[in-house]
Amino acid sequence: MTALLYIFAFLIFPGLLFSGSMGLLVGWIDRKVTARLQWRVGPPWYQNFLDLIKLALYKETLIPSGVSGAMFLGMPVLALTSATLVSTILFLINGSPRTGFIGDVIVVVYLLLIPAVALILGGFASANSLASLGSSREMKLMLSYELPFILALIVVIMKCGCAIRLGDIIMYQRSHGDIFMNPSGGISFFVMLICIQAKLGFVPFDMPEAETEIMAGAYIEYSGKALAIFKLARAVLLFVIPVFLITLYFGGIKLSLDGLVKAMIEYLLILILMIVVKNTNPRVRIDQAMKFFWGVVTVLALLSLALAYLGR
Amino acid sequence: MISNPILLLIIGPIVSGIICLPLPDRLKGITKSIAGIISAACLAGGIFIFIEKPLVWKYMDQIIFRADNLSSFIGMAMTLFTFLITIFSFGSTDKAFGRYFGYMLITLGASLGALFANNLIIMLIFWGFLALMLYLFINLDQTVCSAKASSKALIIIGGTDVLMLFGIALVSAITGTLSMDKIQIPIAGIMTYVAYFSIASASFAKAGAMPFHSWFPDVAETTSGSFLAYLPTSLDKLLGIYLLARVSLDLFKMTKISNTILLIAGAATIIFAVVLALAQRNYKKLLAYTSISQVGYMIIGIASGTVIGIAGGLFHMLNHVIYKACLFLTSTAVEKKAGTSDLDRLGGLAGAMPITFAACLIASLSICGIPPFNGFVSKWMIYQGIIESADQGGKLWVIWLSAAMFGGALTIACFMKLLHAVFLGRRSEGMSEVKEVGPLMYMPMLILAAICVIFGVFAFKIPIPILILPSIGNSLTYIGTWGSTLAALLILVGIAIGALMYWLFRPGSFRVVDNFVGGADPESLPRVSGMEFYDTITDIKPINRICKQAQSGWLDIYYLSARAIKVLARPLKRLHNGVLPTYLVWCFLGMIAMLLFLSLR
Structure with missing residues (x-):
């Protein structure tokens, strides 16, 4: 019976249906803000839904010849599944922080790796040189942001008295104040924000796709339903990753009116900050990104770690 | 005596392995049957010991072999891997059947001997015997490369075996016993540190942890994958980590300092080995380096x-x-x-x-x-x-x-x-x-x-x-x-x-097409093998230097010690100039020195 409830949570709310729809709506905010920044009108709110339906229902799914079809078509599903799982975990734990559900913060970090791994393998499975290049860039990008990402995460774990259960992290912040409010937490939040920008493949870190250069990279051979599933996975990630940040740095989402309003404002701020960064920066090369992440961003992360050691 | 299951499990495969050794290739059916039956029997024996534990074999009131919770589960794993890899080798091996399967069985027996040994000297004997088996196994192909790799492996593992002998001697001097179940030494003072790290170094070399790792990638490049899956990966890794766990948890009482040294070794092993793995161009060598890197996790876990x-x-x-x-x-x-x-x-x-x-x-x-x-x-x-x-x-x-x-x-x-x-x-x-x-x-x-x-x-x-x-x-x-x-x-x-x-949304709408590269002929683009993927990383300055130094042997203890010996031997080499009067002068000077020493004492 509980298993059925969990399956319901995973498929309907707060899982696939809910976070997928929310992701598409958030994607619309992204498109709209981008359009306004570029002095355009932008699409209507339901545009992303139409795009997805068109891809899934009306477009052919092409498979490159001589590849492993199961691998090629399976990777988008894997990406979507893990993104949905993260969303389910985060929302259920935010709903009742005292009960542990499926995973702690380390599990979530590893589950968040899967969409990137799935994209890389999907690109490799396309047997296309451009896709291989795109995937290899995605891999290198992942290596770049993973180091400061881990360091920033350790700051949170350290601040919460070595707790790794998400519920414990939320409860700690409710009794001791948000981690973001500490100097170390603040710096670590901005480090995390930059890493998230890359995790979502937003400009200036969109070199794995680089439409003008390697024609969408890993996505080049994807079409129809397979592409639709990949797009949905990205939408879920776009929706869920800011929630992850709110959980780590702002004490999660409290189920009360002011709690929800606070979370909503934080969410929109994180989102709009990411969109503005996306629209005001040019794409960097992969080696520049690596040097940036392993240089400046890692130094910042180490600084916040040092502050955390000093108890600040 | 022979009815003791532990003893049977050790002696059985060794004896049947020796029987297999001289069998020629035309009797490969018999060789394979012996290997298959014995490895299956060993698996059954391993499971039996795991269920019936704790078991001991005593000789003259001394516990020589002992199967407790830790060793019996590792023993069962060893027999399982031996069985699976034997079956695999039926399909993959195409020459020297007698020696290949013979070595496999003897190695299993020796590994189980080292694993179940309760007496440190008995363990050392089996442990040393395993180094010899590794050497023989690598030389199965008898190529120049394998000869080089095997001597490197033998020198590194043999060298750490000597260290272990030294450590065991110290343990015996400190406690007055060689029975593992009676030893409990708190690490304090220089002698206990030396004893602990001497024994731990042998486990590092067997498991392939830094700084005693360098034999494994060289061996990986020159030998067959089934052998690599068997000895360095399964049995040696299990034995190496078993010994580390045994000495760190049972024989010695760890301190913060000894744990920290292990943690440093573990963390360095994880990072350096995996960075080197990134640059590899050979399937088995890449696996070997990642294998070394993973040992770091085990060390960190135990040392935590x-x-x-x-x-x-x-x-x-x-x-x-x-x-x-x-x-x-x-x-x-x-x-x-x-x-x-x-x-x-x-x-x-x-x-x-x-x-x-x-x-x-x-x-x-x-x-x-x-x-x-x-x-x-x-x-x-x-x-x-x-x-x-x-x-x-x-x-x-x-x-x-x-x-x-x-x-x-x-x-x-x-x-x-x-x-x-x-x-x-x-x-x-x-x-x-x-x-x-x-x-x-x-x-x-x-x-x-x-x-x-x-x-x-x-x-x-x-x-x-x-x-x-x-x-x-x-x-x-x-x-x-x-x-x-x-x-x-x-x-x-x-x-x-x-x-x-x-499946649901319009089944049959899948179409197989050629690659799309913007309208151009996909074949016109060069094939991407993937070897150049991480050049961006290995070009970054500090990593670049690590890779270059590693290629020139900087992280290789074998190469480093060879160089150190060369430098140390240089003055002695100069003395050996082949001129008779020089040798006579040295003899004469030596005699004077001895006389002076004896008369002035």
Whole structure:
């Protein structure tokens, strides 16, 4: 019976249906803000839904010849599944922080790796040189942001008295104040924000796709339903990753009116900050990104770690 | 006497191995039958000992062999891997059957001897014997490269064996006994440190941890994958980590300093080895380097000093052997069918070898620590061990945790490159005739891959309570949450929904087309082998230097000690100039010195 409830949570709310729809709506905010920044009108709110339906229902799914079809078509599903799982975990734990559900913060970090791994393998499975290049860039990008990402995460774990259960992290912040409010937490939040920008493949870190250069990279051979599933996975990630940040740095989402309003404002701020960064920066090369992440961003992360050691 | 199951399990395979040795290739049927029957019997024996533990064999009132919770579970794992790899070798071996299977059985017996030995000298004898078996195994092909690799392995492992002998002598001097069950030395004072690290160095060399790792990649390049799956990966790794666990948990009482030294070695092993793995161009060599890197996790787990860390370290040892053996077996399958293990020349074999690919994919995802596979659970436990050590006053846990977690990301990079170079990407030229291997070869791979899944999904129901917890004799409290079964169920539901989406919405709308590269001829673009993927990383300055230094032998203790000996021997070399009067002068001077010494004493 509980298993059925969990399956319901995973498929309907707060899982696939809910976070997928929310992701598409958030994607619309992204498109709209981008359009306004570029002095355009932008699409209507339901545009992303139409795009997805068109891809899934009306477009052919092409498979490159001589590849492993199961691998090629399976990777988008894997990406979507893990993104949905993260969303389910985060929302259920935010709903009742005292009960542990499926995973702690380390599990979530590893589950968040899967969409990137799935994209890389999907690109490799396309047997296309451009896709291989795109995937290899995605891999290198992942290596770049993973180091400061881990360091920033350790700051949170350290601040919460070595707790790794998400519920414990939320409860700690409710009794001791948000981690973001500490100097170390603040710096670590901005480090995390930059890493998230890359995790979502937003400009200036969109070199794995680089439409003008390697024609969408890993996505080049994807079409129809397979592409639709990949797009949905990205939408879920776009929706869920800011929630992850709110959980780590702002004490999660409290189920009360002011709690929800606070979370909503934080969410929109994180989102709009990411969109503005996306629209005001040019794409960097992969080696520049690596040097940036392993240089400046890692130094910042180490600084916040040092502050955390000093108890600040 | 002979009815003692432990003794039988040690002597049985050694005797049958010696019988196999002289059998010529035309009697390969007999050789294979002996190997198959004996390895199956050993597996049964291993399971029997695991169920019936604790067992001992005494001689003159001394416990010589002892099977307790820890050794019996490792013994069972050893017999299982021997059985699976023997079956695999039926399909993969094509010459020197007598010696190959003979060595395999003798190695099993010797490994079990070292594992169950309760007397330190008996353990040392079997341990030394294993170094000889490794040497003989590597020389099976008798090429120039294998001769070089085997002597390097023998010198490094033999050298650390001597260190172990020294350590055992010290232990005996300190405690007055050689029985492991009676030894409990708190590490305090220089002698105990020397004794501990002398014995630990032997376990490092066997398991292939830095700084005694360099024999493994050299051996990997020159020998067959099935041998690599067997000796360096399964038996040696299990034995090495077993010894480390035994000395660190039972024989010695660790201190913060000794744990910190181990942690440094572990963290350095994880990072350096995996960075070197990124640059490899050979299937087996890449696997060897990642194997070294994974040993770092086990060391960190054991050295964390927390119950969950130690449990995680032991579980990671078991998991590592499972997926790495599987990976080495896939390398053998690919090498047998494609004729090369050079990553530049392989490519696009997923369609031609789907079963091998599936096994390799599962094992790769396991080693990368992707949930819900087994590698994730043990890494997750080790991370918790590190974090928990902070509560016990550990200050440097941040370094160990970030090294371990970042090492995980680098491992993913290595295996993405491997999967691309061998199975994915465009099919390379000359690979159009490649076919899948037969069931004798793919069944062991599939069984190992299945164990990866089962040990991951049912980690808290099967391996941890049955195998790991009894060996550490303590109950576990997790500081984190991982509902592996529920997560696996939801992932399965997700995949089923995905499949349904493909099938439901307008079935038949799939079309197979040629690659699209912007309208140009896809063949006109050069094939991407994947070898250049990480040039961006290895071009970055400090990493660049590490790679260059590593290539010139900077991280290789064999090369370093050879150079040190050369430098030290230079003045002595000059004295040997072959001129008789010089030698006479030295003799004369020596006599004067001796006379002076004796008269002035």
